[in-house]
Amino acid sequence: MTNFFFALVFVFSMTITAKANSEIIKTFEKFQQNFGKTYTSEEELNKRLAIFSKNMRHISNMNAKHVLSSEEAVFGITKFSDLTSEEFNKAYLTYQSRKTNPGKNVAFGSLIPDVIDWVAQGAVNPPTTAGSLGGEIYPLVSSIEGAAKVSGKHPLGFLSTQQLGDCSNKDLPALQEYVVKNGMESAAGYKHGTPCGYDASRVAVKVQRFEQIKAGEANLKNATAFRPVMVCLAASSFQTYRSGILTKCDDVVNHCLELVGYDFSSTQPYWRLQNSWGTNWGESGYIRIATGSNLCKISDYASYAVV
Secondary structure (H helix, E strand, O other), X not given: OHHHHHHHHHHHHHHHHXXXXXXXXXXXXXXXXXXXXXXXXXXXXXXHHHHHHHHHHXXXXXXXXXXXXXXXXXXXXXXXXXXXXXXXXXXXXXXXXXXXXOOEOOOOOOOOOOEEEOOOOOOOOOOOXXXXXXXXXXXXXHHHHHHHHHOOOOOOOOEOHHHHHHHOOOOHHHHHHHHHHHOEEEOOOOOOOOOOXXXXXXXXXXXXXXXXXXXXXXXXXXXXXXXXXXXXXXXXXXXXXXXXXXXXXXXXXXXXXXXXXXXXXXXXXXXXXXXXXXXXXXXXXXXXXXXXXXXXXXXXXXXXXXX
């Protein structure tokens, strides 16, 4: 009887395992279809399936640690779900934090509103995909576009990310220095050169300077109340982010985004940021991060353009 019992348990366990593996394979196939994933060999396919399976377990564990509600972050399948965390970090989290000047306290005499949405106010272009140009260029250019619009000197337009990719070092201080010295051409006006196609006669927006914001969420709120801001923060947990308000984060600063607003009147106050990974990531290209504890070091490396 005992041997028969253990045999039944073994068969049952094998059935459960086979069913679980079958479900993972079906989910992986759907993932490939949804994100246009193809692999060059059976070996690569099996490798990515194993990574995908491991990431599914990680996603399940992350969601289990959160008290899921209509507001809190939900983690799930994204276009990065066939990458290891090391591959994801190397390919998409390329910013390296460095010491900057202490920055300025940002204080204003007027009352700072508790809700700001620069997207709704027409100062933010739709999300796009950074591609090979680098993670700092897109949020930098987006924040300049927003500052130009809010200044009242320019309509909201598309400035040339390719100009910065061709003509400047991709290090953020070098990019900012280049923009102040040369100005920005429009995306439509810039002509690709070898290596740089910059033409001063085609400059669409001139930037007087970039202001570094002193660390602290109060300073960040004050600055964001008046224009979109660029922030560099810790983003390793973004690999599986799907929606909701992020409430847990690591502290290794490795990515930059455009801060496009906040809501301090919400039950869970949050910052809203636009990423450069396309509209099929996060909340149609955006992420919300909880305020109150400098989560992801969101206020440590922030700056804005003065147009």
